[in-house]
Amino acid sequence: MEFLHVEGFRKQFAGTEVLKDINFxxxxxxxxxxxxxxxxxxxxxxxxxxxxxxxxxGKVYLDGELLSDAKVSYSQKERRExxxxxxxxxxxxxxxxxxTAIENILLAPNLLAKDRVKEQFKERKKAAKGAARxxxxxxxxxxLKKLSAENKRHAEELLNQVGLSEKRDSYPSQLSGGQQQxxxxxxxxxxxxxxxxxxxxxxxxxxxxTGEVLKVIRALKGRTLIIVTHEMAFAREVADYVLFxxxxxxxxxxxxxxVFLHPQKEKTKAFLKHMEEYHDE
Amino acid sequence: MTSFWNVTLALLEGFGSTCLIFAATLVFAIPLGLLVTxxxxxxxxxxxxxxxxxVWVVRGTPLMLQLIAIFYGPALLFGxxxxxxxxxxxxxxxxNYACYFSEIYRAGIEGVPRGQAEAGQVLGLKKSxxxxxxxxxxxxxxxxxxxxxxxxxxxxxxxxxxxISVTEIILVAQEYTRQGLIWPLFYTGVFYLLFVGVLTxxxxxxxxxLEYIKI
Ligand SMILES: Nc1ncnc2c1ncn2[C@@H]1O[C@H](COP(=O)(O)OP(=O)(O)OP(=O)(O)O)[C@@H](O)[C@H]1O
Ligand SMILES: [Mg+2]
Numbered sequence: 358m359e360f361l362h363v364e365g366f367r368k369q370f371a372g373t374e375v376l377k378d379i380n381f382x383x384x385x386x387x388x389x390x391x392x393x394x395x396x397x398x399x400x401x402x403x404x405x406x407x408x409x410x411x412x413x414x415g416k417v418y419l420d421g422e423l424l425s426d427a428k429v430s431y432s433q434k435e436r437r438e439x440x441x442x443x444x445x446x447x448x449x450x451x452x453x454x455x456x457t458a459i460e461n462i463l464l465a466p467n468l469l470a471k472d473r474v475k476e477q478f479k480e481r482k483k484a485a486k487g488a489a490r491x492x493x494x495x496x497x498x499x500x501l502k503k504l505s506a507e508n509k510r511h512a513e514e515l516l517n518q519v520g521l522s523e524k525r526d527s528y529p530s531q532l533s534g535g536q537q538q539x540x541x542x543x544x545x546x547x548x549x550x551x552x553x554x555x556x557x558x559x560x561x562x563x564x565x566x567t568g569e570v571l572k573v574i575r576a577l578k579g580r581t582l583i584i585v586t587h588e589m590a591f592a593r594e595v596a597d598y599v600l601f602x603x604x605x606x607x608x609x610x611x612x613x614x615x616v617f618l619h620p621q622k623e624k625t626k627a628f629l630k631h632m633e634e635y636h637d638e
Numbered sequence: 639m640t641s642f643w644n645v646t647l648a649l650l651e652g653f654g655s656t657c658l659i660f661a662a663t664l665v666f667a668i669p670l671g672l673l674v675t676x677x678x679x680x681x682x683x684x685x686x687x688x689x690x691x692x693v694w695v696v697r698g699t700p701l702m703l704q705l706i707a708i709f710y711g712p713a714l715l716f717g718x719x720x721x722x723x724x725x726x727x728x729x730x731x732x733x734n735y736a737c738y739f740s741e742i743y744r745a746g747i748e749g750v751p752r753g754q755a756e757a758g759q760v761l762g763l764k765k766s767x768x769x770x771x772x773x774x775x776x777x778x779x780x781x782x783x784x785x786x787x788x789x790x791x792x793x794x795x796x797x798x799x800x801x802i803s804v805t806e807i808i809l810v811a812q813e814y815t816r817q818g819l820i821w822p823l824f825y826t827g828v829f830y831l832l833f834v835g836v837l838t839x840x841x842x843x844x845x846x847x848l849e850y851i852k853i
Contacts, residue, residue: 530852
């Protein structure tokens with residue numbers, strides 16, 4: 358079993374099967390590209406991995422341990438812990454319009470820090486009385502302050518990493534699509550997910566803006582990534598493994614050169630040919 | 639001697655009731671409306687149906703009728719003492735406006751793209767955090783214009799309180815009319831206009847404050 362092991366994912370929407378027994382593995386630090394025609398179930402798969410949908414059946418193992426099982430219902434707290442193992446970058450960014458670039462990145466880490474510190478001090482505060490309680494409250498405040506400062510430093514680092522340090526205080530509406538997506542990537546990275554998923558990260562962008570986003574993703578090599586993309590050249594270049602998904606099944610899988618240069622299945626061949634023609638236009 | 643000054647003082651006193659009804663309605667109807675919204679959007683079907691039925695009845699009948707029902711209803715139906723006049727007005731207004739507000743909130747919540755909450759969820763936020771840190775401000779931005787409208791309507795609806803003999807400003811002016819003095823009735827318009835003017839400025843200021851959010 359590899360670092361990420363997905364077993365038997367099934368998902369129906371109103372009686373139509375969108376995922377039909379999806380199984381795959383991904384070693385730590387490797388990049389998986391998922392390609393395939395529209396409606397094949399790629400987005401649904403990522404949404405299931407990120408707990409935005411619950412699959413009807415299926416299990417996810419991470420680092421040798423069972424992370425989630427569709428048959429088990431988790432409490433909000435449990436789900437949150439599991440959710441944090443995964444990150445998702447959306448096709449249409451979904452930045453928070455009322456927050457600046459850095460605030461977008463900081464929102465979740467700061468809320469998480471607050472909850473964790475609170476949790477940490479809860480029992481001790483219950484036991485303490487009077488002056489001791491006051492000291493504890495002070496300690497709690499300081500612990501939170503320290504974490505917030507760390508979060509801020511990390512967020513600034515991430516902004517720098519995606520090349521947007523000077524846009525730190527800009528609102529999403531003041532950024533180009535490419536810049537927005539780069540902030541969204543930084544926002545997802547801020548929580549250091551074990552597996553980061555991208556759902557067609559460049560398909561909402563003007564062609565001249567895709568390059569800057571792909572460059573940022575390319576620089577993430579070494580992390581465990583799942584990238585759904587229509588950019589065939591990019592998939593071939595960065596991926597360690599490729600899945601070709603259509604009609605809710607993984608039709609073909611392998612190393613990029615195998616899938617792209619020597620596809621075995623007719624559907625794969627037809628899809629690649631179609632993409633090539635589309636690209637040539 | 640019904641001098642201008644005396645009339646002004648009397649009207650001001652009536653206007654006090656007007657303001658009280660206005661303020662109390664807002665203070666209670668704004669949060670109650672949110673509860674009604676949650677109820678009418680609940681996944682628990684009986685609750686959703688109940689809330690939607692209540693909203694339908696309240697929005698589908700005249701406020702004047704509701705006022706009368708709440709003031710006289712308890713005594714007529716059960717032979718018990720109901721509300722005093724002013725509390726009855728406030729209860730009727732709160733229920734009525736909560737229902738109107740709830741529909742504005744609902745449209746506002748449904749207008750915030752689903753991707754916003756999903757982005758928060760993927761980042762590990764709890765449901766309450768998603769609401770208070772992501773949805774709420776975008777919701778407020780969306781509802782300020784329709785809420786402004788509704789609140790300005792409320793200013794003028796307060797005059798319905800005279801139906802059950804609460805001495806708000808119009809009723810005071812009508813007393814003068816009975817004595818053959820017409821102008822105080824028209825003079826009340828100035829009070830309403832000033833009040834609505836101040837509110838309009840306030841709403842405009844709020845909209846400006848929220849202008850940085852582009853949705
Ligand atoms: N919430 C939903 N309710 C009903 N049907 C859905 C829902 N989400 C997805 N589907 C259906 O599931 C199928 C797979 O959709 P999905 O978005 O996963 O495909 P995709 O491979 O990501 O396609 P694309 O390349 O166009 O993004 C589609 O037929 C879609 O209509
Ligand atoms: Mg998709």
